[in-house]
Amino acid sequence: MRTRLINWLLRALAVLPLPLAHAAGKFIGWGLILVPNQLRRISRINIPLCFPAHSAARQRRLLHASLIESGKTFCEAGALWLWRGERTLELVRQVSGETHLRDALARGKGAILAVPHLGAWEMIGLYCSARYPMTSLYRPPRMAAMDALVRHGRERLGAKLVPVDAGGVRALYQALAKGELVGMLPDQEPGAGNGVFAPLFGVQANTMVLLSRLAMKTQAPVIFGYAERLPRGRGYHLHFIPAPVSLNAGPLDASVRAMNAMVETLIRQCPEQYQWGYKRFRTRPEGEEKIY
Numbered sequence: 001m002r003t004r005l006i007n008w009l010l011r012a013l014a015v016l017p018l019p020l021a022h023a024a025g026k027f028i029g030w031g032l033i034l035v036p037n038q039l040r041r042i043s044r045i046n047i048p049l050c051f052p053a054h055s056a057a058r059q060r061r062l063l064h065a066s067l068i069e070s071g072k073t074f075c076e077a078g079a080l081w082l083w084r085g086e087r088t089l090e091l092v093r094q095v096s097g098e099t100h101l102r103d104a105l106a107r108g109k110g111a112i113l114a115v116p117h118l119g120a121w122e123m124i125g126l127y128c129s130a131r132y133p134m135t136s137l138y139r140p141p142r143m144a145a146m147d148a149l150v151r152h153g154r155e156r157l158g159a160k161l162v163p164v165d166a167g168g169v170r171a172l173y174q175a176l177a178k179g180e181l182v183g184m185l186p187d188q189e190p191g192a193g194n195g196v197f198a199p200l201f202g203v204q205a206n207t208m209v210l211l212s213r214l215a216m217k218t219q220a221p222v223i224f225g226y227a228e229r230l231p232r233g234r235g236y237h238l239h240f241i242p243a244p245v246s247l248n249a250g251p252l253d254a255s256v257r258a259m260n261a262m263v264e265t266l267i268r269q270c271p272e273q274y275q276w277g278y279k280r281f282r283t284r285p286e287g288e289e290k291i292y
Contacts, residue, residue, distance in 0.1 A: 018076065026068050032071060033064050043067065047062055049281070062271060100242045110177070110180050111181050111223055114225070116263045126157050129158045172214060191206075205281055209252060209256060241262070
């Protein structure tokens with residue numbers, strides 16, 4: 001029942017132009033602000049944790065703005081997953097730094113595109129897969145019935161999605177060996193025992209190591225990207241930023257720290273559009289109390 005409702009909502013939202021979809025998202029966001037919910041609870045923990053120097057009023061403003069952006073994230077999914085590809089790409093109004101990505105691929109070692117949960121991260125994948133051969137890690141949604149819709153939405157412009165397992169990792173190495181683009185989310189919580197701790201906003205965060213290992217072993221350049229959501233549903237501004245060479249140089253701990261530092265730098269550029277409702281600090285170092 002829940003899956004059918006979400007499918008119906010997404011298809012209804014896909015009928016709307018983006019300004020109206022984002023207006024609906026703003027309405028949902030105000031509901032998230034006013035009504036107790038898990039997203040609000042986790043965001044209320046994460047924002048003061050990451051911005052302890054902000055006043056309580058400033059933290060509250062960021063919380064409200066981020067919940068409104070979360071509403072927009074849901075409501076824009078209809079356009080990003082269900083519109084014709086060409087129409088979706090027309091939502092990109094400005095692109096900054098793509099020359100870094102093109103230059104990286106021109107070196108012949110492939111490139112790793114690191115896309116944190118910032119802004120409309122789905123848009124970055126669609127834009128890049130329409131222009132470059134691209135393989136991305138894919139973790140199916142918790143609601144299995146949504147898998148076909150999400151997979152089609154992400155693959156319809158040329159992306160190849162591979163599972164988060166040994167076969168998927170091999171596919172990433174093979175894509176880089178062919179000089180292609182590989183897409184990854186650098187800010188996912190890998191689970192206890194599957195990452196290393198590195199600071200993020202001064203907080204020890206269990207952090208994935210796969211991206212760093214790929215970069216160090218293949219010497220493929222790493223480019224970070226995010227799609228900034230423009231006001232009033234005007235579309236998206238895509239940003240591509242090269243990672244420091246320390247991410248490729250190693251050792252592993254230093255590479256992971258460099259990756260988190262880049263994620264933090266990008267979040268600070270538009271913090272209201274980050275996914276603060278995610279339990280990013282769920283796994284704690286031994287002896288530390290749980291945060292959530």
